[in-house]
Amino acid sequence: MTFExxxxxxxxxxxxxxxxxxxxxxxxxxxxxxxxxxxEEELGVKLFERTRQxxxxxxxxxxxxxxxxxxxxxxxxxxSTASEVRRYGIRETISIRYMSTMIPSFITPFxxxxxxxxxxxxxxxxxxxxxxxxxDLNSHRIDAGFIGLNTSMSPAVSxxxxxxxxxxxxxxxCSKTNPLAQKDTVTADDLKDQLFCIYNETFQEFLFDRxxxxxxxxxxxxxxxxxxxxxEAMESLNAVNIGREALGSLSRDPVMEDVHIITISxxxxxxxxLGWLTNPNYELSAGTxxxxxxxxxxxxxxxxx
Numbered sequence: 001m002t003f004e005x006x007x008x009x010x011x012x013x014x015x016x017x018x019x020x021x022x023x024x025x026x027x028x029x030x031x032x033x034x035x036x037x038x039x040e041e042e043l044g045v046k047l048f049e050r051t052r053q054x055x056x057x058x059x060x061x062x063x064x065x066x067x068x069x070x071x072x073x074x075x076x077x078x079x080s081t082a083s084e085v086r087r088y089g090i091r092e093t094i095s096i097r098y099m100s101t102m103i104p105s106f107i108t109p110f111x112x113x114x115x116x117x118x119x120x121x122x123x124x125x126x127x128x129x130x131x132x133x134x135x136d137l138n139s140h141r142i143d144a145g146f147i148g149l150n151t152s153m154s155p156a157v158s159x160x161x162x163x164x165x166x167x168x169x170x171x172x173x174c175s176k177t178n179p180l181a182q183k184d185t186v187t188a189d190d191l192k193d194q195l196f197c198i199y200n201e202t203f204q205e206f207l208f209d210r211x212x213x214x215x216x217x218x219x220x221x222x223x224x225x226x227x228x229x230x231x232e233a234m235e236s237l238n239a240v241n242i243g244r245e246a247l248g249s250l251s252r253d254p255v256m257e258d259v260h261i262i263t264i265s266x267x268x269x270x271x272x273x274l275g276w277l278t279n280p281n282y283e284l285s286a287g288t289x290x291x292x293x294x295x296x297x298x299x300x301x302x303x304x305x
């Protein structure tokens with residue numbers, strides 16, 4: 001069999017007309033029919049049923065097509081990897097996971113230094129829950145995780161190495177039209193009548209619960225995944241968000257520029273560290289170490305401005 005025959009079968013599976021599939025492949029209908037017949041003969045499995053209604057995969061064919069798709073995907077990955085190795089030499093993937101909302105400091109250093117430092121690298125970065133970050137680090141599926149951590153959460157990262165970058169207090173965010181924005185000091189009673197919107201991740205849940213311990217039950221109206229949705233909740237519902245002071249300084253999303261920040265250290269002492277979580281049994285590559293150093297520099301610079 002050939003990759004060409006496998007491709008023909010993959011394309012034909014998405015069309016009920018052999019002629020349409022042949023046109024898509026820029027071959028003749030008879031050429032396509034012959035290639036499929038040869039593939040079926042070699043595999044010993046009838047892949048397609050030809051009827052008046054058209055050409056459709058058989059039940060056996062559907063099972064085989066799953067493997068065919070995997071082979072074609074792996075072939076493309078192999079060719080792509082070979083092309084990158086020829087051009088750049090050894091290709092490295094830097095895998096980072098982070099809690100809470102994306103901040104530019106994770107991306108900007110990679111983009112700014114791509115040509116001189118990271119042209120041989122691919123950056124795989126995405127938001128994840130603390131539990132998943134810990135599991136992925138223990139399984140060596142990722143290089144590092146950026147998390148918020150305080151003493152009470154330490155058992156959750158047992159066996160891993162935590163390197164703090166910034167200290168950060170708990171704060172509230174609200175629109176400038178919210179009555180809380182006019183207060184010099186916010187009390188527990190002030191918060192009981194507020195609507196809360198939090199980011200959909202474990203650390204936010206933890207902070208929200210901590211605040212509820214001090215203030216009593218609070219009304220949670222939304223969980224969201226991005227700053228725009230959070231901003232809309234603040235503007236439309238006058239909702240309040242709970243988060244870390246440093247994350248507000250690091251975020252450069254324009255929709256969040258008009259958010260009023262409220263210090264609540266009088267209500268709760270919940271200072272914590274933001275930093276990197278890694279597996280001490282896994283040696284980070286030189287590229288990963290350099291990127292983390294540059295990210296740290298960018299974050300510290302943003303927080304000092």
